[in-house]
Amino acid sequence: MSQTSDRQTEIAVEQAHVDIVYKRVDEMRTEAQAMRRRGDQLAHGARNEAIFEQAAMLFERDVMVRHATQILRTLDAEHEGLVFGRLDDTDGETMYVGRLGIRDVNFDNLVTDWRAPAAAAFYQATAEQPMNVVRRRVIRSTGQSVVDIDDDLLAPEKRPAGMAVVGEGALMASLTRARGDRMRDIVATIQREQDEAIRAPWKGVTEITGGPGTGKTAVALHRVAYLLYRDRRRMGGAGVLVIGPSPAFTSYISRVLPSMGEDTVELRSLGEVLDGVRAAGVDPAEVARVKGSLRMRRVLKRALREPPPDAPTELRTTYKGEVLKLDARDLAKVRRVVQGINRPPNQSRVDAAEALLEALWRKADSYELGFDRNELITELGERIEFHRFVVVWWPILTEQEALRLLADRDRLRRAAGRSLSPAEVDALVGSWADPSAPPTVADVALLDELRVLLGPPPKRHRRRTRAENPNWSPSPRRGEHYDEYSHIVVDEAQDLSPMQWRMIGRRGKYASWTVVGDPVQSSWPDPAEAEQARVSAVGARAQRRQFRLRTNYRNSAEIFELAAQVVTDVSTPDQLPHAVRTTGVKPSVRVVDPSELAEALRVATRQLLAEMDGTVGVITAASRLTEARTMLAEITDDRLSVVDGIEAKGLEYDAVVLVEPTELVTESTTGPRTLYVALTRATQRLTVLTSDPDWP
Numbered sequence: 001m002s003q004t005s006d007r008q009t010e011i012a013v014e015q016a017h018v019d020i021v022y023k024r025v026d027e028m029r030t031e032a033q034a035m036r037r038r039g040d041q042l043a044h045g046a047r048n049e050a051i052f053e054q055a056a057m058l059f060e061r062d063v064m065v066r067h068a069t070q071i072l073r074t075l076d077a078e079h080e081g082l083v084f085g086r087l088d089d090t091d092g093e094t095m096y097v098g099r100l101g102i103r104d105v106n107f108d109n110l111v112t113d114w115r116a117p118a119a120a121a122f123y124q125a126t127a128e129q130p131m132n133v134v135r136r137r138v139i140r141s142t143g144q145s146v147v148d149i150d151d152d153l154l155a156p157e158k159r160p161a162g163m164a165v166v167g168e169g170a171l172m173a174s175l176t177r178a179r180g181d182r183m184r185d186i187v188a189t190i191q192r193e194q195d196e197a198i199r200a201p202w203k204g205v206t207e208i209t210g211g212p213g214t215g216k217t218a219v220a221l222h223r224v225a226y227l228l229y230r231d232r233r234r235m236g237g238a239g240v241l242v243i244g245p246s247p248a249f250t251s252y253i254s255r256v257l258p259s260m261g262e263d264t265v266e267l268r269s270l271g272e273v274l275d276g277v278r279a280a281g282v283d284p285a286e287v288a289r290v291k292g293s294l295r296m297r298r299v300l301k302r303a304l305r306e307p308p309p310d311a312p313t314e315l316r317t318t319y320k321g322e323v324l325k326l327d328a329r330d331l332a333k334v335r336r337v338v339q340g341i342n343r344p345p346n347q348s349r350v351d352a353a354e355a356l357l358e359a360l361w362r363k364a365d366s367y368e369l370g371f372d373r374n375e376l377i378t379e380l381g382e383r384i385e386f387h388r389f390v391v392v393w394w395p396i397l398t399e400q401e402a403l404r405l406l407a408d409r410d411r412l413r414r415a416a417g418r419s420l421s422p423a424e425v426d427a428l429v430g431s432w433a434d435p436s437a438p439p440t441v442a443d444v445a446l447l448d449e450l451r452v453l454l455g456p457p458p459k460r461h462r463r464r465t466r467a468e469n470p471n472w473s474p475s476p477r478r479g480e481h482y483d484e485y486s487h488i489v490v491d492e493a494q495d496l497s498p499m500q501w502r503m504i505g506r507r508g509k510y511a512s513w514t515v516v517g518d519p520v521q522s523s524w525p526d527p528a529e530a531e532q533a534r535v536s537a538v539g540a541r542a543q544r545r546q547f548r549l550r551t552n553y554r555n556s557a558e559i560f561e562l563a564a565q566v567v568t569d570v571s572t573p574d575q576l577p578h579a580v581r582t583t584g585v586k587p588s589v590r591v592v593d594p595s596e597l598a599e600a601l602r603v604a605t606r607q608l609l610a611e612m613d614g615t616v617g618v619i620t621a622a623s624r625l626t627e628a629r630t631m632l633a634e635i636t637d638d639r640l641s642v643v644d645g646i647e648a649k650g651l652e653y654d655a656v657v658l659v660e661p662t663e664l665v666t667e668s669t670t671g672p673r674t675l676y677v678a679l680t681r682a683t684q685r686l687t688v689l690t691s692d693p694d695w696p
């Protein structure tokens with residue numbers, strides 16, 4: 001039989017099974033809807049019952065409705081390609097693998113959930129270790145129709161007569177497909193080295209490293225789905241938090257988990273970790289470096305010891321005809337006493353009031369007029385003007401207010417002491433000069449640090465804090481600043497600053513971790529400091545297991561060959577992945593005169609948009625981003641994005657135009673690494689526009 005007719009016959013065989021599965025799914029949906037209706041009726045009827053029975057009924061109803069809703073949600077998830085795999089083993093048994101486990105009315109397996117132990121062979125069997133598998137088949141569907149199949153024959157010698165083997169490899173077919181603006185799941189083609197990381201035990205710290213395009217992000221997200229499936233009670237209750245570098249990145253990965261039926265995971269970018277703040281802007285590299293350094297912790301601590309800018313320098317009152325006065329030196333002494341109690345400032349106002357009254361008493365006592373201490377303290381402490389004084393002398397601050405105070409150069413210089421150089425102080429003051437500017441991503445970690453240093457405001461003030469903050473939005477399911485996640489995934493971990501590690505560590509006091517990154521792509525200049533902060537965030541004694549992914553599934557070999565050249569000085573050969581796919585198309589490096597850059601950029605972009613089905617990214621240095629956007633303003637195509645090297649982190653496009661690569665290198669101390677990131681974003685085509693005839 002020819003390959004084509006073999007293929008058609010086999011597609012028809014699989015379609016027959018897929019039809020049975022979808023029919024069963026419809027039945028299950030009807031059953032779940034009926035269950036939910038029954039639950040609702042129970043609640044309705046319960047109104048007329050005795051209290052005791054009512055409680056039992058309500059409980060039953062809750063369980064019923066919850067269970068039914070969960071089933072419906074899972075069934076309604078975007079389950080295109082619900083059945084995507086089939087294994088035929090040496091005993092002649094067949095098993096279908098899919099996004100969900102489905103049984104027929106007799107409880108016989110129609111589909112095994114990909115996360116179940118029984119399905120592991122689908123990902124782990126190889127020709128060297130076939131694990132009893134003769135043929136592995138990947139089934140590709142559109143909607144409910146099977147459109148293609150791809151087989152791997154793992155044990156040719158055990159192949160029974162008549163077993164067809166068709167296709168050219170599901171992985172390659174999937175890798176060459178055009179990309180959309182959202183990442184897709186890879187459940188059908190997870191590779192063995194990836195599967196090992198996905199199925200690693202939940203405890204401790206799981207580190208996944210690997211070069212660009214090795215599937216680290218995909219693996220981390222599939223690991224979340226796996227952990228929720230295997231250990232839903234532990235993981236689901238306290239929740240899973242996934243942290244990525246930017247809102248563009250979280251939006252890019254946002255579809256992966258829902259497509260696997262998981263919609264309870266929180267995805268946050270680094271600028272959104274602190275509740276109520278949504279920062280997306282990034283500082284210039286040298287400013288971000290200062291803001292992210294652990295030295296900032298000392299600076300912030302010292303800053304909070306300073307009196308507020310408009311604090312009164314004298315407290316004057318009268319008691320029984322005598323003038324009692326605390327001058328600036330007395331007040332400074334009282335402040336030090338309160339600070340010595342070592343309670344966070346927002347929790348210390350009562351201490352401050354008590355210390356002031358004590359100081360006033362000592363003044364009065366020194367006059368030797370025989371005043372009674374208790375009487376004096378009670379009377380002065382009840383006076384409205386004393387309260388007014390305390391409120392301005394010891395204000396309750398929000399973290400935003402506390403950070404804004406640091407825009408004052410003298411104040412910051414005092415707080416900086418020897419921790420920051422004068423140039424670093426200037427850089428920070430410059431970045432905070434505009435009081436109406438929103439916080440940057442690096443500011444968020446400082447705000448979170450200040451939040452903890454300041455302590456929670458007394459209850460009466462909390463409402464004020466929220467009302468004053470226009471961006472404040474309560475997290476729908478969790479208390480504010482929730483820190484009990486059961487699992488935290490940190491993606492692009494190589495870029496986290498020490499201050500960001502501290503911020504995230506606070507949210508994972510009881511968590512296990514999946515930490516994903518590639519040191520060669522790091523844009524953080526002091527890896528040793530970041531490593532120290534990371535160890536204290538995830539716990540030094542936590543059990544650690546490491547996985548390294550070695551195959552680059554994103555870039556064509558031609559594109560990766562060029563990219564690898566720019567990091568030869570900052571990487572070891574072991575850190576660079578192997579790109580498996582060749583396209584026969586080399587990257588195009590065009591030398592252009594700066595005066596002709598705009599036109600050359602438009603031509604290259606239009607050309608790639610015309611030639612490719614999928615997405616096109618234009619990547620520039622941060623300093624040239626606005627200009628590039630203006631140059632391309634006349635091209636309106638949803639498939640086009642214009643980003644800088646940092647924003648490009650974690651994203652991918654079918655084709656990329658890289659503008660002036662040397663500018664990405666000179667823009668920061670980790671420039672070659674940022675350029676490496678930019679050069680490894682394209683799956684198929686790369687055009688580089690440079691004014692340097694010698695590049696690369």
Ligand SMILES: Nc1ncnc2c1ncn2[C@@H]1O[C@H](COP(=O)(O)OP(=O)(O)OP(=O)(O)O)[C@@H](O)[C@H]1O
Pocket residue numbers: 171174175183184185186189190191194210211212213214215216217218219518521553554649650651652680
């Ligand atoms: N097993 C696989 N099957 C199909 N596609 C895969 C597989 N593994 C990875 N990919 C694809 O390769 C691309 C790169 O994956 P991903 O973004 O997870 O890599 P990464 O290691 O996080 O990259 P980077 O470090 O550059 O951000 C994605 O399009 C992903 O879907």
